[in-house]
Amino acid sequence: MDFQPINKNVNEEDLNLIYNSIDELNKELNNVxxxxxxxxxxxxxxxxxxxxxxxxxxxxxxxxxxxxxxxEANNWITAINLIRLQSDNCMRLFALSLVPDRLDFYQRILNGEHIRNLKDGEGNKMTDNYLSKKLDILYPGFKMLYENTSGFIHFSKEHIAINNDKVENNEDFIMYIRLAETTEFPVHKKVDYAFNMFVVGKELFKLMKGYKLSMEEFMKIYK
Known part of the structure; x- marks a missing residue:
């Protein structure tokens, strides 16, 4: 799919609308x-x-x-990490749909085994790379989001980039020494991060709906 540049024609009202959508999503997740x-x-x-x-x-x-x-406390550097953790939820739930024996899968996870060491029904180890590629087929763009947000988990170029800006049309850059309590992001970046958090949560909700349907079919054996 083609990825468009970040929309800069947004404001705080757009950000609040996404916050409201995230609140509604939590209700949907709880309800399912x-x-x-x-x-x-x-x-x-x-x-x-x-x-x-x-x-x-x-x-x-x-x-x-x-x-x-x-x-909302303007701690975006910490908040951004949670997008990656939410994508982790998607991959873990998706892994459940790939195994031939869900009960065995559950028991092995409960016993402390890592999903990355377990195999799906086709004999492939369910590493994050493998699961993100498979999920990208269902939800195009998932793998890119997963990889981009992974950079925030460990100190990386993503954190360095936050502290400098390139001067347009040349290789010079402005370096910031940020010792204040917060780092200020432009509103269009805030909206982009918040929207990504919502999108990943919505994809998790879709996976939950799929699990619900499969269990309804399975439960028909119980009279």
Whole structure:
């Protein structure tokens, strides 16, 4: 897909609209988890793989809340990291859909095994690189977002770039020594980061809806 440059024709109102969308997304994530829970417990069943998904939803909601709290406090350098952690939630939930035995997968994770060492139904190790490529087929752009935000987790060129600006049309740059309590981002970057956080959460919600449908089909065996 073609990626467009960041839209600079935005303002604080646009940012607040995204915050509201993230709040609504948290409700949607909570509701789909409750629907899965009710569908199973109505038949006096509660599957361990569903417990795995509930744990992911709980983490996702807390990450969304944390992102909003940090960004509203103008701590964007910390908030940006949470986009990468939310993409991690997507990859972990997606991994559940790739294994032939979900109960075995759940038990192995509970025993401390890393997903990157486990294999999917085709015999491929489910590393982050592998899962991000597979998810990129479902959600074009996922891998690029995952890779870009990974740069914020460990100190990297991403942090150095925050502290300088290139002078247009040449290789000179302005270096900033930031010793203040906060780093000020232009509003268009804030909107872009917040929108990416929302998009990744929405992709997680779609994966949860897919899991819900698969479990509804599976639960038909319980009369």
């Amino acid at each position: 988890a409750l629907e899965i829970f009710k569908n199973e417990t109505d038949k006096k069943v509660l599957s361990k793989p569903s417990h795995f998904t509930f744990s992911i939803v709980h983490r996702a909601i807390e990450l969304n809340r944390g992102f909003k709290t940090l960004s």
